[in-house]
Amino acid sequence: MTIEIEDDAATIAARAVERLRLAEARLARRRQSDCGPSENARAAMRFILERADAGATVTPSELAQHLAISAASVTGMLDRLHAGGLIAFVANPTDRRSKFVVPFDRGTDPDAIDPVTAQIRAFAAELPDDAADHVAAFLDRVREVVDAECA
Template identity: 80%
Template sequence: MTFDTAEDHATTAARAVERLRLAEARLARRRQTDCGPSENARAAMRLILERADAGLSVTPTEIAQSLAVSTASVTGMLDRLHAGGLITFAANPADRRSKFVLPFDRDTDADAIDPVTARIREFALDLPDALADQVAAFLDRVREVVDAECA
């Protein structure tokens, strides 16, 4: 019995993605109880820091839209980040009902907020450019399938 090499490699890649998805799910569960801020809080902090670095402001509504969660969820999350000393708020001069979310300490290292992303970035630096582009394209297609599920 012979195996088609392309199918064998495809199966290997598909199984690796499934192992990654399971590991991400386990990490998300651990972060809900054991590892400080939730995945959404970490994503919000990354967004806040990226916007601050670009000289842009971000509102709680924009954070909710970016994370695809309710504004009520974001309000609670931002309250916890504020209580933890990671963010502060400033009045929006263009809209008195709105506020901007700012990092409290801009010296906060985004990689310290999400060390997993930092490690993945380190691994990616070892990939040849063409292979990195192929991996990125493959993972983008996987992400599209995941995002489309139950949407």
């Protein structure tokens, strides 16, 4: 006996999201050991570059809060990024006990830090505007569900 599964549009979309979540989990595991900076380090670099481009500063504490990780984890990550030549530290002129994290090489292309994001942006640019709006709204709702899990 053969069981037929109906593949309506909603089921196809839900399965695609599940495949995406599994691929993201596999990528995160690969990045932990095989593939350069961790996902948190990549997110940190994106945040540091975005803040620098906006003329704002970033402290290690702000970075820890943004990434929702401990200060100790941030310290280790920043040490590795500094050793890799991606960031530098400058003294906070109003509080000598604190420091700011700045990108070391302003010529660093954010897409080089995370080429997956660059490819996703290119794919998104190919979507018609109305489709892009629907996809974005759908993915935002999926993200909200994921963020709310175990929160």
